[in-house]
Amino acid sequence: MILINDVKTKLSDLVQEVSIAQRDSFLNVEPISDATEDSLVFANNEKFLKQALDSAAQVIVTNIKLKELCSESNKSFIFANIPDLLVTKILQTYFYSQKIAQQKASVSKSANIHESANVHESCFIGENVVIGKNVQIAENCFVGAxxxxENDVQIARDTEIHSQCFIGQRTEIGEACIIRAASSIGSLSMFHFTSDEDGLGKVVLKNFVELGSQSCxxxxxxxxxxxGESCKLDNLVKISAGAYLDNFCLITAGVQIGHNARCGKYFTVGGNSFIEPNTVIADQVLCGGMTFVDRDITEKGQYGGMPVQPMKDYLRSMVSLAQIPKLRKILKTNA
Structure with a gap:
C-alpha cells in the first residue's frame, strides 16, 4: 500500500494539499471506469471529477481549483496545480518497472570490465562493452553493445544505456534513465582550455531522464x-559544459544549449533553437521552434523569434513581414 502522506513528502514540489478521509493509502492507479476501493484515480476537470466521485475509488488526484467541489465527499484527495504531471510522477516513483528488452541478466564474454568495477548480477552487459575502474552499476541495468x-561512473537501478554510447568519467546517472544509441555523456568539449586532472568536473542526470540518439x-x-529529474531530451540535442536544466524540462530535436546556461522548471523549447551561454531562463517558459535566446527570460510565458521576444510580439512581427511586398507595390504605385 502507498501512503498518501508519503506521496506528499516525496513529491512535495507537485502536491499542493492533501485531504485524508476514510482511506490514507492506495494500492494501484486505475482509469475511473476500472477503479476499485484500493485505486487512485485522476480527474483533471469537473466532468471527470464527477465520475470519480461516483466511482469506487477512495483516493482522487485532481486540480486544486476544484477543491470546493470535493468538500462534501468522504473520499481522500491529493490536490495539485498540474494533476496530470503528478499522476505521471506517482507512476514513475511507485510503479515503474524497467523491462530490459526481454534480455536475461548476463555479461558478454567480449566485455572488458575492470576488476574494481561493481556490476550487479541482475544487469545485462552487451558485447564489446568497456567498463572502467571504480564504476558502480546497480541492479536491473542494461548496457548495449x-x-x-569510463572510470568512477555511478549508474542507479533500472537504467538503460543503448548501443555505442560513451559515458565519461565521474558521470552520475539516476534511476530509470534511458540513454539512446550513439549518445555521449561526460566528454570534454573540444574547446576546453584547462586540465581535467583535478577530477572535479562531472555530469549529473537525476532520475527518469531520457536522452535521444546522437545527443551530447x-x-x-x-x-x-x-x-534535472524527468527531463526529456530528443535526438541531436547538445548540452554544453556547465549548463543546468531544472526538473521536467522538454528539449526537442536539434536544440543547442550554451555553457553555463540555466533553464528553470518545465522549460520547453522547440526544435533547432539556440540558447546563448550564461543566459538564465525562468520557470514555466515555452520557446517556439528556431528561437534564438540571446538574453535572460525573467517571466514565465511563451516566447519565440530571433532574437527572442514574447510570442505575441513575434507573431505580430511575422504577420507584418508578410505584408512588405504588398506595401512595396503600393509605394511604387504612389511614387
Missing part, C-alpha cells in the same frame, strides 16, 4: 552539468 563507460552532454573541467 560497444558502449564505453559535455562535462566541464571544474563544475557540474546538471540535468
Amino acid at each position: 560497444n558502449t564505453v563507460i 552532454i559535455d562535462r566541464p573541467t571544474r563544475s557540474e552539468t546538471f540535468i
Whole structure:
C-alpha cells in the first residue's frame, strides 16, 4: 500500500494539499471506469471529477481549483496545480518497472570490465562493452553493445544505456534513465582550455531522464552539468559544459544549449533553437521552434523569434513581414 502522506513528502514540489478521509493509502492507479476501493484515480476537470466521485475509488488526484467541489465527499484527495504531471510522477516513483528488452541478466564474454568495477548480477552487459575502474552499476541495468563507460561512473537501478554510447568519467546517472544509441555523456568539449586532472568536473542526470540518439552532454573541467529529474531530451540535442536544466524540462530535436546556461522548471523549447551561454531562463517558459535566446527570460510565458521576444510580439512581427511586398507595390504605385 502507498501512503498518501508519503506521496506528499516525496513529491512535495507537485502536491499542493492533501485531504485524508476514510482511506490514507492506495494500492494501484486505475482509469475511473476500472477503479476499485484500493485505486487512485485522476480527474483533471469537473466532468471527470464527477465520475470519480461516483466511482469506487477512495483516493482522487485532481486540480486544486476544484477543491470546493470535493468538500462534501468522504473520499481522500491529493490536490495539485498540474494533476496530470503528478499522476505521471506517482507512476514513475511507485510503479515503474524497467523491462530490459526481454534480455536475461548476463555479461558478454567480449566485455572488458575492470576488476574494481561493481556490476550487479541482475544487469545485462552487451558485447564489446568497456567498463572502467571504480564504476558502480546497480541492479536491473542494461548496457548495449560497444558502449564505453569510463572510470568512477555511478549508474542507479533500472537504467538503460543503448548501443555505442560513451559515458565519461565521474558521470552520475539516476534511476530509470534511458540513454539512446550513439549518445555521449561526460566528454570534454573540444574547446576546453584547462586540465581535467583535478577530477572535479562531472555530469549529473537525476532520475527518469531520457536522452535521444546522437545527443551530447559535455562535462566541464571544474563544475557540474546538471540535468534535472524527468527531463526529456530528443535526438541531436547538445548540452554544453556547465549548463543546468531544472526538473521536467522538454528539449526537442536539434536544440543547442550554451555553457553555463540555466533553464528553470518545465522549460520547453522547440526544435533547432539556440540558447546563448550564461543566459538564465525562468520557470514555466515555452520557446517556439528556431528561437534564438540571446538574453535572460525573467517571466514565465511563451516566447519565440530571433532574437527572442514574447510570442505575441513575434507573431505580430511575422504577420507584418508578410505584408512588405504588398506595401512595396503600393509605394511604387504612389511614387
